[in-house]
Amino acid sequence: MSLTVLITGASSGFGEACAHHFAAQGARLIICARRAERLQSLAHKLSETCDVLAEALDVRHKESVFQFVENLPEDWRQIDVLVNNAGLALGLDPADKASLDDWDTMIDTNIKGLNYMTRALLPGMVERNRGHIINIGSIAGSYAYPGGNAYGGTKAYVQQFSRNLRADLIGKNIRVTNIEPGLAETEFSVVRFHGDIEKAQNVYQNVHPLFADDIARTVVWASNQPEHVNINSIEVMPTCQAWGPLAVSQQAD
Numbered sequence: 001m002s003l004t005v006l007i008t009g010a011s012s013g014f015g016e017a018c019a020h021h022f023a024a025q026g027a028r029l030i031i032c033a034r035r036a037e038r039l040q041s042l043a044h045k046l047s048e049t050c051d052v053l054a055e056a057l058d059v060r061h062k063e064s065v066f067q068f069v070e071n072l073p074e075d076w077r078q079i080d081v082l083v084n085n086a087g088l089a090l091g092l093d094p095a096d097k098a099s100l101d102d103w104d105t106m107i108d109t110n111i112k113g114l115n116y117m118t119r120a121l122l123p124g125m126v127e128r129n130r131g132h133i134i135n136i137g138s139i140a141g142s143y144a145y146p147g148g149n150a151y152g153g154t155k156a157y158v159q160q161f162s163r164n165l166r167a168d169l170i171g172k173n174i175r176v177t178n179i180e181p182g183l184a185e186t187e188f189s190v191v192r193f194h195g196d197i198e199k200a201q202n203v204y205q206n207v208h209p210l211f212a213d214d215i216a217r218t219v220v221w222a223s224n225q226p227e228h229v230n231i232n233s234i235e236v237m238p239t240c241q242a243w244g245p246l247a248v249s250q251q252a253d
Ligand SMILES: NC(=O)C1=CN([C@@H]2O[C@H](COP(=O)(O)OP(=O)(O)OC[C@H]3O[C@@H](n4cnc5c(N)ncnc54)[C@H](OP(=O)(O)O)[C@@H]3O)[C@@H](O)[C@H]2O)C=CC1
Pocket: 008, 009, 010, 011, 012, 013, 014, 015, 032, 033, 034, 035, 036, 038, 057, 058, 059, 060, 085, 086, 087, 088, 089, 109, 113, 136, 137, 138, 139, 180, 181, 182, 183, 184, 185, 186, 187, 188, 189, 191
């Protein structure tokens, strides 16, 4: 039986790569993000391989999230895997200078958006006694670095919420996994630096970061384990990174 997989933040980076990897193994896909054109073009490509439903959605809007889930066509309602991937970091300023608006946006997206999606889809999973919620956390949820402040805080929430979800779901056939990537080259840094491409490119200068495919393979691997096996969390870093402030080697590979 093919899995029905819903991926948030599928218009770029990890989400888009997850869509390709799940499609390659025959899943049916529901993809969402805010940028409708990007989604449509991805849906067009994916439709050569799998059934796909694309819908523009801003996960920060509670009503939109619940309406979206309620309005899913009858044959798309049984979601097997929810990949809570939509998220962002904004800014790298120290806490005394950081923008409060940026903090609010990160909290609204990374915490509240993830809550809304989970709360909207979990009752169906519980009713069917089947499902897998795969959250995209970050190493920033475990390890502090200068400027990580509110972003790290949101990902610490994702880590602890994932663990507590498991506690609520104990004994049920519903799995929860937190994937915690380190430095990965996607549009993440362009977004973090508010569109400053040069600043974003500098982050990946002379290092060999992770790429979106590395994380998509990890997500699909966690999903493919036998149903009684729950992968609680997976921390993934590139070899140029280790724990601690700054954490990245600027040595050329
Ligand atoms: N790259 C990295 O180094 C790491 C990233 N992460 C996490 O991985 C996840 C994916 O990021 P990544 O692929 O790297 O970055 P990208 O910027 O490439 O992708 C982020 C995705 O999230 C979507 N998104 C952002 N805000 C919203 C919103 N309000 N509603 C719906 N979708 C939204 C974006 O789509 P759109 O703009 O069209 O809405 C986009 O598809 C994030 O949660 C991030 O925190 C974790 C660790 C490392």
